Amino acid sequence: MIEIKNLTKIYTASGQKIVALDKVSLTVNKGEIFGIIGLSGAGKSTLVRCINMLEKPTAGSIMVNGQEITALKKDELRAVRQKIGMIFQHFNLLSSRTVFDNIMFPLEIAKVPRKDAVRRTRELLELVGLADKADVYPAQLSGGQKQRVGIARALANNPKLLLSDEATSALDPQTTRSILQLIRDINRQFNLTVLLITHDMNVIKEVCDRVAVIDDSRIVEVGDVMSVFTAPASPTARSFVNSVLNREVPTELLHRSSAVNGQVHTRLVRVAFIGSSAGEPIISSLIRKFNVDANILYGNIDRIKDTPFGNLTLELIGQPRALQEALAYLQNRGLEIEVLNDV
């Protein structure tokens, strides 16, 4: 759906060159919800704006639906933009227009005949659950309702792609969840490809299929949300994952385990359970099969999109050989294992 190659954006401000994007390459598949996460200033806002050319790239190529969009003429670009919906952090609704007329605006731009435009607008109001707010002005709506109007407006011309620029960042957690739910629904219902940017790992966790981590103008990690959550490879990804999952082991615990390090050996192990394996009684079989003791230090269960996902931090105590066998056993069961205090 989107294929970005070596995208570079350099701003020149008062003689100084600022690199906002540095040779970014990325592929977004049709029908998926793809998240880009990064801290503010990392370049994610610039990246999403390059895809509909609100920002002109300095170099590189962007293909949307097989069409190179960096080389389009003005009128061609306008036609392409009509088929790419976009929603914004601050909604950007016209205060001079009612909800109904705001949603109809892109249809006016696309010169849809008025009768069809009115019918389509009614449809969209139903879709986002705001049929009773048609004649109200944006100022009278809550943040969540405003974003629903924004989503309806973005979908007006039946786009194949939806760009979301921090669409939930100005909303409270509960409203965020309901907006994300709506994004998931429209993604499924219309097989709509969604590219969203956020600084909130919860957003990635709740709706995204794949995620790219951007740091200092570069993509540092791309992968399935599940694999990034269970085994983040880059320090940036790790700190984002830690922001929503409590994975850090208190340092006293790490010290304690090494302090008792006499005859018996201890290992701190983090085990990630994904999907069906979350139901297996692995600890009791571990203790029965090998001569080790297990001490549960921390555990939680969460959900990444639709898949249950558990996290367990264990202290295993036993002879080195037994510990090794026990770890091998866990690995063979297809569990993600991470040894925290490597000896």
Added chain:
Amino acid sequence: MSDGWLLGRLLVATWETIYMVATSTFFSYLFGLPLGVILVVTARGHIMENSVVNRVLGWIINATRSIPFIIFLILIIPITRLLVGTYIGTVASIVPLTLAAIPFVARLVETSLKEIDWGLIEAALSMGANSWTIITKVLLPEAKPSLLLGVAITTISLVGYSAMAGIVGGGGLGTLAYYYGYQRYENTIMWATVIVLIIIVQGVQLLGEKLAQKASKNRG
């Protein structure tokens, strides 16, 4: 001089002032509004960025605005003559009033349009809107309350300028106050014109605020 004469003279002069001010407000917006729009959209980073147009226009506007009106009035007498055949009288003063107000209006419009959140323009661009659509369906409607207040400010300024034009034979309340009130020491006439001017200015301001309020109703 009877009271009836005074009242009649005052009514005629009031009508002349209203006529001059209304007509020149209309014409100054006819030209000043597009110029203000051009100033905004040709600015750096805006939808029709054009630094040459922007700079030249800005320079002309500043130059015209720096000439005091009373001098401007005399300076453009040839133009006034060319356009209306004379440089004395109510119709003739509409020319300098309009020409002086155009750059003023352009700057007021520019200020109003610059207040609009760039996000709204970005949203319209993302929908594939062209520049004309953005100007007519985003910039102007969104700035309507502020533009209406600008019209009130312009009208009030023109009431003041029209009195100045009156001194050089422009007609209206200015002429009345100058010839009868000042040169003939008719204090009644002086005060009567002042009171009428105050009423006009208050009325215009009130009307402007009411209209702006109505336009921004529901906007929060």
